[in-house]
Amino acid sequence: MDRALGVSELIGRVNDALGSLGLVTVRGVVESAKASQRGHLYFDLIDDGDRQARVSAAIWASRRAGIETALRRAGLGSLGDGALVVVSGRLQVYAPRGSMSLSIDRVEIEAMLDARAATRQRHLRQLAAEGIVDANRRVPVPAVALRIALVASRDGVVREDVRRALADTGFAFTVRLYHTEVSTRAASVQIRRALAAAIADQPDLVLVARGGGSEGDLAAFDDLDLARAVATAPVPIWVAIGHAVDQPLLAYVANCAFDVPQSAAKALVARVEDFREGLATEIATAIHHARARLDRGWLHTRQIAHAIEAHSQRRLAAAHRSLPSPSVLDARTDQRLTNERHTLPATSVIDARVRARLARSRAVLTAARSARDIVRLRVRLEVRQLVDHRRELAAATSAIATAHRTELHARQRRLTRAAARRRAHHDAALAAVRRHLTAASYRRARRDRRGLELLARRIEGLASPLERGFAMITDPTGTWLRRADAIATHAIVHAHFVDGVAALTPARRSPTTTHPHLTTRQGGRPNDD
Template structure:
């Protein structure tokens, strides 16, 4: 016989199946709606809002515009929803397989009893979505600083003395650049500054390599190149400090990063952007290729002329009288003529090559003379010279004025009354301040003031002596 619960213990389940509701009635019975509602309240109160990291799966956006999907990881998953009014404000493009960081609240969808996450904020964690947003933000920031301005771009020298290359030693980009330069500009000096082009340390190494290669005074242009890759692979070339270093580089920079469709921030800051590393090398070769082709054409023409001349001499020798061909002296003479022609041809070739080199050097000198940096340096030197002359003239004028002022001061002091008083003279004045020049203007008992070189006296006239007529003539 089973026992029934009594009193407030009515929620206990009967111990056996023989007890029925007719014999045991609980005090409180919940409906399914009540139960699910209580669960929803407990979940919302206990968890509330939270940041959740997970992968988007089973994405579905019906005509209502709401996004229904599953957030999951390796061990668990939860249904999620982002309503249309919230979804259109997000910067992320939802797609299956991307990882997002979501902020929202946990609740229970009562009609189905499903635990669900209601997303209010969605941020991409991986994939190109987050990188593209960061790319655009950096692009706007650097453009506002003026690093992409067209007036900062410099022309690439047509005849560089040396070309600097900043790239990886093990990448295909370096092989492509060296192959193109070797074909288009044989003899052109190439200075390679090795650097990693991928990974966290790549941006710093690229900046150091760029600064190192420009220390060579003959490097007139720098190639910053690497092969193709994903946005993550090319991300070091979007480093803001590297962009500023490229813009501040003392010589023009040609970038050839990735493929033609790949655009990085250093491409926007560089003086010239090439679609590939090989195209960057073609641009760096400049006029070298044209001069090399011209020299090769001259060499071909000279060889052709020499061969034609030798063939003509051989034909003449063959048509000559056998008796004249037989003596060894004739053969030796012809050999000497052939050697002389060969020497003349070689000398002519050397002269043409030397003339071409002199022309090339003349063009280089003219190009350097037209370099704005050279003119600016000359103007600065003239300005410094004029400033020095102006400063020297001002100092000399000030010195002359000071000397004249000192002479006038000394003269005024020499003629001043204090010098006269210092020799024992005195100035006598009446109490009203009138200077006494003749004794006859005073009377006995009259007070007077006497000014000496140092100090003064108050006196009273006791006697008046008037000079004789003879003395008056000399007063």
């Protein structure tokens, strides 16, 4: 039976076994971070995908300041909850508690950048598989977006900057703030709630904005659930995250992304100004065409009225000319009475006939006068009809102008949607180019780093023979001399030692010597030249 081990001895053997692993590099997400009174930082590392596995980790106060400074210089923020980190350290078991922890010596900055970029690309591929990466870009942005929902923190200057940029334009912009934390790593849940509240109020546009910060403080905007909520939103979502070195995940799925909130506000103002100028031009053109049509209609109406009036005058004049005057009728009657007086059988009969003819003449005269009154009445009726026709023409012209204006508005909306689709296509192309250039820059940096490391190893390989006591011989021009015969051809050669250079004079070669001898000039002291 093997000898039973004591607990201390067991922990010692475990620590020896863990020490044989040497320096290990671990990638994980920080959780339950807590700083002690002595300045040490304790937290757990868990896998990004499977959160069941975890290991305790610690950064001692002596290393914490240097690690946090390196993170800030790289724009990676602080080691708070939710941070994706790549660290190197040594495993050990703490005897008083019997728990294993990772004592962290350093953070791998380049590996952290690569890990975050890889996570972002993985999330983008997942959203692309769901078919929603470009979903919000296909949502049309209103040409006159005046009701703005601002998802930001009330503590920063973002709200005042956006309101000031919109208020100075004179347009009737209304900005409603939906407060949320934006700097902490756990702020993604609050941002999703604020975004849902903003969408429920049905604004024209939602602006998710932040004043800037390091890439580590922007981790909330790389959240997959938040990106999915933005991509599937029924209203256009603009994002202005601030002075970030790299674009977060939210910028790839939003309708439009800007560097700072002021740029987003200027873009809103530019859209409204473009719509106003285009609408003013179209209205002026429509008014010009309507006035031209009204002028042509009025001219045509006047021509018709003049023609009818001239025709009526001609008809009245002809009627007057065709009717004899009462004096002419009386003269004709008297003449007939004189001519027929002798043929009439009796005066009473003649008088009766005369009276009958006079009655008929008066009836004809009365009929003529009635015809004239009828003609005048018809002229009045036709003039009234012309006036009514003119009113109907004015109403029809107004209806035509209204229909033309409606058609112009519909055309403006179609042009706005087409412009939005084209802009979304261009934004997608620019995002693809940006992603390609980012990946290329990362690959180039890694190649340059490997080349520098290879050059450093070569330089170390050159220096090591000198440290072991060897010397390198060159001619006065600096050319390396590798054979003894080559030394005899020069009057002076230079010997390179680890601490300097000495000028040497080769001894003349005698017939019995196989190799030349070197004599040191200036007492054999190294020459610093």
